[in-house]
Amino acid sequence: MSDTRWLSDEEQDVWRNFAAATSMLQAHIEAQLQREGGMPHTYYEVLVALSEAPGRTLRMSELADARFSSRSRLSHAVARLEANGWVRREACPTDKRGAWAVLTSAGFAALEAAAPSHVETVRQSLFDPLSPEQVEQLGEIMAAIRAKMSPSCEAAMEECPSTQSC
């Protein structure tokens, strides 16, 4: 780890723009959703995943994988969503350890209510500032980063199996 490959000035510039833009964008979306939808962004995504699943139902672990979330985080999240009446837990008959998370109609309604302004916020803050070419470039760039990330997470898992965050 000696001989650090430091960032060049240009790379430093890109990195700082990236860090600033993504964190501002994230904060912006989070705040909007909290204000107008009454939920954090992660919970919104949980509701989206459930709404797209057959029967609006998913196993807890499938839900965690779908959202790249740790099981612990999801467990806390579903606990709160259940307290809100937006999600219901059901026991799994074939695997008694398992649990299903079911989107309630109140949960679906909350999602429908929150969606339009959320989408508008995403469009305004992410797509409107970019040209069509840039949108396409961004898609490829993010796909490349994801592709690189997943294997390195698996590698981390092998050398340190306690890691829960991948």
Add this chain to the structure above:
Amino acid sequence: MSDTRWLSDEEQDVWRNFAAATSMLQAHIEAQLQREGGMPHTYYEVLVALSEAPGRTLRMSELADARFSSRSRLSHAVARLEANGWVRREACPTDKRGAWAVLTSAGFAALEAAAPSHVETVRQSLFDPLSPEQVEQLGEIMAAIRAKMSPSCEAAMEECPSTQSC
């Protein structure tokens, strides 16, 4: 707000890639810095900002602006950094409300210790997967998003002055 401008399939794809990639990347960097540097990413950036300032000293509000952070967050952060012995507060003689945050030598040492592996992580996860053209494109894209974000934050400030997060 009726007539929502929903996302096209392509846009939806880009958005999901973007959300997934940035949150994985952020989690990755955060975890690495916490593990090997003993500090969260935001605190690292506070130390960076101070290390680059003349006299390694900044007013609290300058520090908050530099990191796009709320004053409250920074106040909590500096409290903890001070408890770690990495930052020291000093009273401002010309403006008795104000406070300076000063990076201690222990804080500088902690920063120097954390920097190499952090930079290596950024390089591996952000730059290595991208071609030089993509890095350049990413820089322009993020600059465009930032440029669009700042005015919209100012607009939000005008209609709702209590907002602290911009």
Add this chain to the structure above:
DNA sequence: CACAGTTGGTTGAGCCCTCAACATGACCGT
């Protein structure tokens, strides 16, 4: 069958962030 190891899921402590409320000092018009 028995038992070790693995998987699914939950829990609680600790940490960081946000939001609202507050205290204090600066500034400005009269």
Add this chain to the structure above:
DNA sequence: ACGGTCATGTTGAGGGCTCAACCAACTGTG
């Protein structure tokens, strides 16, 4: 000088996330 307004910074409550520990149930192997 003085009262209203603004700016700086702090505090505490509440919420979300991580990490480690844990329980319960499934699975494979001898």
